[in-house]
Amino acid sequence: MTYPLVAELAATGVPVTVSCRVLKPARQPYYWWRNEPILDADVLRAYRLNALHDAHHDDPTFGYRYQADEARRAGWRMSRRAAWKLCSQAGTLSSAQRRRRGKGQKARPPVFDDHVQRIFRADAPNRLRLTDITEHRTTTEGKLYCCAIKDVFSNRIVGCSISDRVTAKLAVDALRNAVARRGEVAGCILHADRGSQFRSGAMARELRHHDMVGSMGRVDAAGDNAAMESFWLLLQTNVLNQQRWTTRQELRLSIVVWIERKYHRQRAQDTLGGLTPIEFEAKLTEPLTLAA
Structure with a gap:
């Protein structure tokens, strides 16, 4: 995010050395970025990954198909095959597939304590x-x-x-x-x-x-x-x-x-x-x- 700002400042006459000294990025990587800027395809891939990650964060049981549906609702359309590839690379496939327990494996700990202890009684509504x-x-x-x-x-x-x-x-x-x-x-x-x-x-x-x-x-x-x-x-x-x-x-x-x-x-x-x-x-x- 800093490199485009350095480039804009350079276009207005601010030396790259001064911009890098103030904004703290290294100069050599900046020149690499300027010679090989990020492609539009890479930017689109990053936005799609972010949308898929948000869907996975809201519900880890979402598979890549559901994540693709949620990403589409957020405005980032993609094929399900593309969603599967991105989810596989990012490790955001459905947690339900990874949580199948075999012998010797422990269940995941509860998010909340047991405040009921099998005592199913209440003396008023909403208790x-x-x-x-x-x-x-x-x-x-x-x-x-x-x-x-x-x-x-x-x-x-x-x-x-x-x-x-x-x-x-x-x-x-x-x-x-x-x-x-x-x-x-x-x-x-x-x-x-x-x-x-x-x-x-x-x-x-x-x-x-x-x-x-x-x-x-x-x-x-x-x-x-x-x-x-x-x-x-x-x-x-x-x-x-x-x-x-x-x-x-x-x-x-x-x-x-x-x-x-x-x-x-x-x-x-x-x-x-x-x-x-x-x-x-x-x-x-x-x-x-x-x-x-």
């Missing part, structure tokens, strides 16, 4: 929330992924995101949806497993932005998030396994309708005293309404 991701295959369009966030106090699903890509954005969108639906989340604990989507920098930044506390269980310990696994079992039994789903849109609509209509408003739960999540929360607010 403890659980999150996880499930997937289901359609017959014609591939898999559909769903990330849900459950408030432990009433077992209500306060946030949900559904996509054909299992990336950090899926988890971040679910968190944003939960915050938009029910604010005042400062200090709330969000407990998850050690999935890469919840370990991502984007997810950590989103938690800090809302002053929430991240929490993670152990690897291969389903009991550390058992209360969320029980919800997925209900979804699997009542929706996913009921039929063969042809399109993602068909499956997406069925999931949302079941959560909002059946699970929230019609399915009574013993842990809530025989009430549905909506009824339980309504009963909680009755004394507040009368007091007002």
